Amino acid sequence: MTKKLTVLILSVALGAILFVLSGGAQEELPPLLKEKLPVEIYYLVGGPEGEIFATVKYNGAMAAKAILGDRIDLKIFWGKWDPQLDASLFQQAMAAHPDGISVIGWDAVKPFIPEAVNQGVIVALQNVDLPQVREKYGLGYVGQNLYQSGYLLGKATVEHAALKPGDRALVWGLLSQPARGERTKGVIDALKEAGVVVDYIEISPEVNASPVQGIPVITAYLASHPDCKAVITDHGAMTATQEQYFKAAGLGPDEIFGAGFDLSPATAAAIKSGYTDLVLDQQPFLQGFLPIIQIYLTKLYGFSGLYIDTGGGLVDRSNIDLVASLAELGLR
Numbered sequence: 516m517t518k519k520l521t522v523l524i525l526s527v528a529l530g531a532i533l534f535v536l537s538g539g540a541q542e543e544l545p546p547l548l549k550e551k552l553p554v555e556i557y558y559l560v561g562g563p564e565g566e567i568f569a570t571v572k573y574n575g576a577m578a579a580k581a582i583l584g585d586r587i588d589l590k591i592f593w594g595k596w597d598p599q600l601d602a603s604l605f606q607q608a609m610a611a612h613p614d615g616i617s618v619i620g621w622d623a624v625k626p627f628i629p630e631a632v633n634q635g636v637i638v639a640l641q642n643v644d645l646p647q648v649r650e651k652y653g654l655g656y657v658g659q660n661l662y663q664s665g666y667l668l669g670k671a672t673v674e675h676a677a678l679k680p681g682d683r684a685l686v687w688g689l690l691s692q693p694a695r696g697e698r699t700k701g702v703i704d705a706l707k708e709a710g711v712v713v714d715y716i717e718i719s720p721e722v723n724a725s726p727v728q729g730i731p732v733i734t735a736y737l738a739s740h741p742d743c744k745a746v747i748t749d750h751g752a753m754t755a756t757q758e759q760y761f762k763a764a765g766l767g768p769d770e771i772f773g774a775g776f777d778l779s780p781a782t783a784a785a786i787k788s789g790y791t792d793l794v795l796d797q798q799p800f801l802q803g804f805l806p807i808i809q810i811y812l813t814k815l816y817g818f819s820g821l822y823i824d825t826g827g828g829l830v831d832r833s834n835i836d837l838v839a840s841l842a843e844l845g846l847r
Contacts, residue, residue: 553588554615554814556807557608559601561619561642563724564593567779568751568799572642574845575803576617579811587811596723598623598692609636615810620645620656622693628652637813639806639820642799643694653819655809659797659826661694665701668747668774668795671829672702673709675793676745676772680710683742687716687733688749689723698776699749714740718750726756730763737764737771744772751777751799758790778830778847783839786832796838797826800846 544552558576562569573591580589590613592604598621605624608616615637618624625645631638632652640649640656649656678684684706688699706713716736722729737743746761748754754775761771768789775782778796785791805823812818830838841847 548815551614551815552586554586554811555588555590555611555613556810557590557592557611557613557616558803558807559592559594559604559608559616559618560803561594561601562596562752566752567755567781568777569593571779571799571845571847572803575800575805576807577803578800579804579807583807583811587807589807597720598695602627605631609634612636614814615639617641617806617810619643620648620694628654637810639809641802641806645694649820649822655806655813655820655822657802657805657809657821657823657825659698660824661697662701664776664795664797664826665698665703665749666705667701667827667829668776668793669702669705670709671793671795672745672747672772672774673706673711675831676774678706678709678711678744681712682744683712683714683740684745684747685714685716685736685740685743686747686749687718687729687753688747689718690715691717702747702749714743718753722753723750726750726753727759729753729756730760733760734764737766746771746773748773748775750775751779754791754794755779755781755785757782758785758788761790778838778842780839780843783835783842786830786835787839789832792831794830795826796828796830796847798828798847799825801825 560569560572594601601619601621602623605618605627609631617639620640620643625648628638628648638654640654642658644656644658686702690696690699703713754777757773773791774793776795778794782791782794802825809821838847
């Protein structure tokens with residue numbers, strides 16, 4: 516059986532399952548289930564409207580809405596990749612007493628989850644996990660295993676860039692964030708295990724919100740560290756800005772190894788042109804789509820939270836053509 520045929524069969528099967536579980540048509544649902552409709556869901560994207568990664572997550576949530584139709588009442592809250600803002604938005608959503616809330620598992624959100632669960636709100640984590648909270652309350656999670664994803668990219672960078680003990684690499688990440696920083700830590704650990712000299716820069720709030728603000732940071736670093744052989748950006752939108760970073764530093768294609776996370780049209784173009792060499796794709800579309808489905812199924816059928824790891828695929832020049840068109844469509 517060819518891979519394309521397998522994917523087609525799986526897609527048809529998933530569509531059939533969703534159709535059956537959603538009741539197909541409302542009138543086919545038993546009265547007891549009809550009373551639970553529409554399921555009111557708040558989806559906290561985490562990032563700002565129009566930002567690449569946030570948009571793909573939003574597209575996933577809206578695809579779930581398109582399938583479930585008027586069986587759900589979906590409300591979208593945009594953010595600024597700011598844990599404190601998302602904590603505030605989570606509290607606003609709680610005040611509305613919805614059926615479910617999907618939120619990034621920021622450490623700042625953690626104190627409010629027990630109250631939400633006690634109110635009967637179904638909480639579905641996405642993008643960043645809170646393992647202890649998830650296990651205690653039986654929550655669902657859709658996203659990467661953050662540490663393992665970081666470690667995988669770090670190890671693959673050593674191999675693809677042919678880094679040797681004593682070679683220098685820059686990791687630009689978010690170590691200061693307790694849960695989110697696990698991915699950065701994984702990258703650093705893999706590099707250090709290979710004997711690579713690791714320089715670290717914390718992503719500032721300004722650069723986190725607007726990656727182009729990082730151009731002076733990276734140009735200054737590379738000017739003072741001309742022996743740097745690899746740069747890893749632990750941030751999807753910053754990975755999409757690598758070509759701008761390296762051009763601003765006076766570097767051409769393949770003069771430095773660029774690695775990072777997440778696909779986008781800009782990242783796909785940079786991989787093809789040689790400015791970005793390796794990306795780990797965590798499939799953010801699923802981080803929008805599946806939490807909505809999870810909350811709906813839990814509300815109607817009492818299913819427990821599912822743990823779904825969406826991150827693990829490495830993309831480089833050898834396979835970018837397989838997914839570049841999907842990035843253009845806002846699906847990857």
